[in-house]
Amino acid sequence: MKIVTKNHPVTKDLDDFVIHDETYNYFEVIPGIQPLLTTEHSESGKIIGWTNSYSNSKIVFIQLGHDHNAFENQNYRTIVRQAIKWVSEK
Numbered sequence: 001m002k003i004v005t006k007n008h009p010v011t012k013d014l015d016d017f018v019i020h021d022e023t024y025n026y027f028e029v030i031p032g033i034q035p036l037l038t039t040e041h042s043e044s045g046k047i048i049g050w051t052n053s054y055s056n057s058k059i060v061f062i063q064l065g066h067d068h069n070a071f072e073n074q075n076y077r078t079i080v081r082q083a084i085k086w087v088s089e090k
């Protein structure tokens with residue numbers, strides 16, 4: 001995983017990392033989102049973590065998280081924790 005936006009509350013204190021997870025491909029990522037995570041895996045779409053907003057709501061999308069391989073990954077856990085915290089703040 002490449003952290004492409006490092007100065008965001010969801011990705012702060014994280015460096016690029018390796019994770020074993022399920023891949024998805026051929027999905028659309030609309031223009032205007034802020035990319036957070038990308039991968040160069042040949043069987044995966046490129047942007048697999050992003051933020052956006054809808055009305056007054058913050059949105060975080062994280063493609064990762066298929067099974068225990070993700071749940072046991074400290075980087076994944078940090079992203080999920082920081083995403084929940086960020087969307088919960090006013």
Ligand SMILES: [Zn+2]
Nearest residue numbers: 022065066067
């Ligand atoms: Zn899955």
